[in-house]
Amino acid sequence: MKDIEINVxxxxxxxxxxxxxxxxxxxxxxxxxxxxxxxxPEQVETIGILVLQYLSENKLLLKDIxxxxxxxxxxxxxxNKNATDEYEFWITQK
Numbered sequence: 001m002k003d004i005e006i007n008v009x010x011x012x013x014x015x016x017x018x019x020x021x022x023x024x025x026x027x028x029x030x031x032x033x034x035x036x037x038x039x040x041p042e043q044v045e046t047i048g049i050l051v052l053q054y055l056s057e058n059k060l061l062l063k064d065i066x067x068x069x070x071x072x073x074x075x076x077x078x079x080n081k082n083a084t085d086e087y088e089f090w091i092t093q094k
Contacts, residue, residue, distance in 0.1 A: 027086075044074045 048070045055061045 038078065041071060041075060044071050048074070 045067065048067050052061075052065065052067060052070065
């Protein structure tokens with residue numbers, strides 16, 4: 001009976017756990033890459049100029065907005081990610 005446990009049950013259990021751990025690590029790495037994929041203020045400003053120009057030309061602005069307001073809003077939004085990490089309990093930083 002002990003041989004069955006060692007030769008059959010434990011390897012299956014090991015494979016199942018290994019798959020789950022790999023999935024958790026993959027998810028954590030993807031989240032880390034997302035968090036580190038920040039855009040620079042200069043890039044936001046360049047894109048903001050084009051966006052404001054397009055909106056103005058097509059009369060889509062309800063009120064005037066400055067480039068600095070747009071850049072500040074985009075950067076603040078990018079830094080204020082409220083996404084929860086479902087695997088936060090798994091790896092804690094000290």
